[in-house]
Amino acid sequence: MHTQQSPSPSADRRLSVLARHLEPSSSAAAVEGHNNHSIVGAPISGYDGKQSVFSHIVRAPEDPILGVTVAYNKDTSPVKLNLGVGAYRTEEGKPLVLNVVRKAEQLLVNDRSRIKEYLPIVGLADFNKLSAKLILGADSPAIQENRVTTVQCLSGTGSLRVGGEFLAQHYHQRTIYIPQPTWGNHPKIFTLAGLSVKSYRYYDPATRGLHFEGLLEDLGSAPSGAIVLLHACAHNPTGVDPTKDQWEQIRTLMRSKGLLPFFDSAYQGFASGSLDIDAQSVLIFVADGGEVLVAQSYAKNMGLYGERVGALSIVCRNADVASRVESQLKLVIRPMYSSPPIHGASIVATILKDRNLYHEWTLELKAMADRIIRMRQQLFDTLCAKGTPGDWSHIIKQIGMFTFTGLNKEQVAFMTKEYHIYMTSDGRISMAGLSSRTVPHLTDAIHAAVTRAH
DSSP: OOOOOOOOHHHHHHHHHHHHHHOTTOOHHHHHTTTTTOOOOOOOTTOOSSSOTTTTOOOOOOOTTHHHHHHHHHOOOTTOEEOOSOOOBOTTSOBOOOHHHHHHHHHHHHOTTOOOOOOOTTOOHHHHHHHHHHHHOTTOHHHHTTOEEEEEEEHHHHHHHHHHHHHHHHOSOOEEEEEESOOTHHHHHHHHHTOEEEEEEOEETTTTEEOHHHHHHHHHTSOTTOEEEEESSSOTTTOOOOOHHHHHHHHHHHHHHTOEEEEEESOTTTSSSOTTGGGHHHHHHHTTTOOEEEEEEOTTTSOOGGGTEEEEEEEOSSHHHHHHHHHHHHHHHHHHHSSOOSHHHHHHHHHHHOHHHHHHHHHHHHHHHHHHHHHHHHHHHHHHHHTOSSOOTHHHHSOSSEEEOOOOHHHHHHHHHHHOEEOOTTOEEEGGGOOTTTHHHHHHHHHHHHHHOO
16 A cells, blocks of 8 residues: 655645746735745746747748649649649649559458558668669669668658768768759758858750750869768759769779768659669669669659658678668667658568559559650650750750749749649649640640740
8 A cells, every 4th residue: 555645845835836836926026025936937028828839930831842833723724733742633634643652552451461560760661672673673782691681761852861860960061062953852851950161063945955064063172071962863843864984984983082972762663664764873872882772752753742652772891880880870760750651661571572553553654654655755846846946955854743834933933824724933844734735734834935025
């Protein structure tokens, strides 16, 4: 039997102070009479007790990409068209859940042995192994030699953030070079991760292609050991990728200066329709035995946007270093989100480890990539047929989800106002949001913008 202990003197004092603060009749004079025991809140400048302590906060601007959808949703026009957000749409303009994803989910639901316990900090083991094999190749020497550590993260964004924080804490050079232009979230991710962000030339507006000379010049003048962000394929927002020979020249230059490659692989298989072709840039770097970071996302290539499924792989010089790197990645992840979610990673692992499901996925993936390629061709053909001024061949030369049209801010604003077509102000359009039905409407808008908008 436990005896009830009497409160300590300090507990008595805290209770008496609390009681006095709760008494409605407490007055300033009463407070002054008990200076030794009472707690008086410090006055806040401009605070009268009725205003919110957050009333000084200014409204933040909409995200430039997600804000496009906000504006689109407010538009009541029946012909409105959203080409802003990077998510695949069917020919009917509807979101798509892959059949193979539905099958994998059904298998998971039917498996009564599955539980909802926390995953380890690094995530689902099968998912991590299979993700590394997908990007590095099943027969990768780096994997066979245990030189790769892979951790499950929150899609591509989370993978980049975890990698960025790891580098800020443990890498000797805290400067990262990102292409100009690049995905709008990249500079924010790496700045908040603790890295200093600089840029290198990438896109040439004059040719609407790669500024290869500028790229080599800028990386050549970067400090030894700097981190370089590279888009593995389907560069966002331009759709402009280096050729295989150009990738080899980039690799040679970077290795000669000790620059550390950090790949963002958001579109493997989604660009060309081939998982292997879209991983070539990464493999060129991994093949030389040097160290590489790769952030993967399954948002686009499996349509798992809202599941937030991604992985960060770090290829190291040897197995011992890889093991120690993983131990430190855990210390980055634990206070950030503790451990990743289980459902999306289980879908990916189910598909990747089953031969039949994997084959079905590659077919569905190629079908998505092929439809985007057809939309490029249709848009190019209709612009040519209409006689729209300018050279539009970049539309079919660029690759992946996005086309950098070359339209300026004024032309984009004109198209939004007059034709209810929504895109980011830099003229980037999501080809995945187009269909055979909407290509003529976009063509009319581009033609009018180029010939009439000032």
